[in-house]
Amino acid sequence: MTAVKLAIVGMGMIGKRHLQAMRTTKEAELIAIVDPAEQSKAIALNEGVRWFAKIEEMLAEVVPEGVIVCTPTEIHLAPTLSALEAGCHVLVEKPIAANLEEAREIQLVAEKVSRNVMVGHHRRYYGLMELAREIVSSKKLGRLLAVHGQWTSRKADDYYIPKWRQQRSSGPVLINLIHEMDILRFICGEIESVTAQLQSGFQEHPKEETVAIVSCFKNGMQRTFLLSDATPSPWNWEHATGENVNFPRTGQNSYRFLGSEGCLDFPNLRIWASEGTPDWNHLMDFEDRNVPLEDAYISQLLHFCRVIKQEETPRITAKDATKTLAATLAVFVSAEQQRTITL
């Protein structure tokens, strides 16, 4: 087996997570790290790979088969385009870009140079996500009528040391809600409209803090969602699942999917149904579906390698991720214009 030669551009928090995944497999070989920060030079030395301060410097000397772009969101466009134009396939972290114009530019260039752009919506690689999608469209739940979800947590003060994380382009909407928009699109289908209200003022940053959202899906389903990165709570995906050791697991659910015949707690996958006619006169019982949580970053990396080798087709393309970005950005537009945004 020949390993796929990869580079990581941006060796911060998430760049290190990709590096950790890479250490577990022989299917991928890290050949370079690109990041102007001094500490990334030491990481490259430790990994025994080349270090470059700029992507152009790397591409002038070595051209990897794939590049994983982990720079701050505002800096996704330039390295993604440079990598594509040099002939590399790209896995760019989410959101695909800071705005829709840049996202579309990435799509266009990728098509022009016939290279794949995958986007780091890593939750799509969990088996429980596939199972949730199956349950939600099964007879057990009947017709899906509504979903209520929540992502509420309080980020640590030192999270805001890099200035870019204090900005609206990297507040909880584009950093956290985008994952929720993506999994809802994955489980329930396309979003038709978004209505939202934003609140801030607890922290002294320009970004938003607490957001209430109502969305309507093309299948007629209604969704309410509460988002906040200023309140400590166990009700969010990371604490629910314990996918990241830095966020201790609580095992709480953060979603309820509600159908005409039954409902589903998520991500614990507890299916509730009545013993008899599904109405309020009948006792409800539950069935738990246990699915072990894989390392989604390893699955994502292996998939990226196989896409590069043309053995698999991308699970999430630039076009798909742009739809997730459009639904997420609609939150800002709706709140600013105080109206419902139709996508």
Ligand SMILES: NC(=O)c1ccc[n+]([C@@H]2O[C@H](COP(=O)([O-])OP(=O)(O)OC[C@H]3O[C@@H](n4cnc5c(N)ncnc54)[C@H](O)[C@@H]3O)[C@@H](O)[C@H]2O)c1
């Ligand atoms: N998939 C996920 O769950 C997940 C989790 C966290 C972050 N992210 C995304 O990853 C991206 C980065 O987030 P982070 O928290 O790792 O940021 P970070 O600030 O920890 O790291 C960013 C790194 O990029 C480097 N950098 C800046 N400009 C560069 C350039 N031009 N070329 C090369 N390197 C450059 C910085 O020096 C820094 O080391 C964001 O878009 C974020 O939304 C995704």
